[in-house]
Amino acid sequence: DELRRALLAAVSHDLRTPLAAAKAAASSLRSPEVVFSEEDTAELLATIEESVDQLASLVGNLLDSSRLAAGVVRPRRTRTYLPEVIHRAGAAVSRRAPGTPEITVDIGCDWAVTDAGLLERALANLIDNALRHGGDAIEIRTESVPADDSDERRCRIRVIDHGPGIPAEERSRVFTPFHQYGDQNRQTSGVGLGLSVASGFVSAVGGTLAVAQTPGGGTTMVVELPAEHDPADDPEGGA
Numbered sequence: 001d002e003l004r005r006a007l008l009a010a011v012s013h014d015l016r017t018p019l020a021a022a023k024a025a026a027s028s029l030r031s032p033e034v035v036f037s038e039e040d041t042a043e044l045l046a047t048i049e050e051s052v053d054q055l056a057s058l059v060g061n062l063l064d065s066s067r068l069a070a071g072v073v074r075p076r077r078t079r080t081y082l083p084e085v086i087h088r089a090g091a092a093v094s095r096r097a098p099g100t101p102e103i104t105v106d107i108g109c110d111w112a113v114t115d116a117g118l119l120e121r122a123l124a125n126l127i128d129n130a131l132r133h134g135g136d137a138i139e140i141r142t143e144s145v146p147a148d149d150s151d152e153r154r155c156r157i158r159v160i161d162h163g164p165g166i167p168a169e170e171r172s173r174v175f176t177p178f179h180q181y182g183d184q185n186r187q188t189s190g191v192g193l194g195l196s197v198a199s200g201f202v203s204a205v206g207g208t209l210a211v212a213q214t215p216g217g218g219t220t221m222v223v224e225l226p227a228e229h230d231p232a233d234d235p236e237g238g239a
Helices: 002-014 016-030 036-071 082-096 116-134 167-175 194-204
Strands: 078-081 101-108 111-114 135-146 155-160 208-213 218-224
Touching: 002 016, 002 111, 016 036, 036 082, 036 116, 036 194, 078 082, 078 116, 082 101, 082 116, 082 135, 111 116, 111 218, 116 155, 116 194, 116 218, 135 218, 194 208, 194 218
Parallel strands: 101 135
Antiparallel strands: 078 111, 135 155, 155 218, 208 218
């Protein structure tokens, strides 16, 4: 019952809001009583596009959450080039983000064993969340780190924002479905599934996802995956 109430409350606001915006813009454009300038027409069309993108993202997270709950996600873990996955995830979010977000990428670990498609979806949700709550400038860094209990290496991906951050008492709940920290006065849309879906996908591909405070203020989402050795680094050039 609690989950159902949370879903209904989220959907009633966050699906209806972009629907109403798209409907109002489309109705205005179709009105025979008003002649719009090219600039006004472009603005109304942009409103429709942004609203539809919001709906697509919200519905996508709902469907992904259902797939995770049903246990039908089947990852295919292979050797994956991380810069390409990060670029695709950032580009997908940038296309639907308002304004011109600034995403700085610093690559220190190139290869990991993961499912490229699921990791891209997870990173897109983490980037989207960072831009929503941390402003229009974020950083993505990858680095190779030792595993805690073996001699193997892990690839750590950090999605860093410099926004208000998440209170310590909220950090243990941010990956809970439909949980929205600071939602009493929130100004952004979302049903509280983005981080939950990201956590589910990262877990499905054999990684971990944690939240930490950014030094100086903000939030850092930390993904760790099994690192993959790059044959190009071998003295013999690899097999």
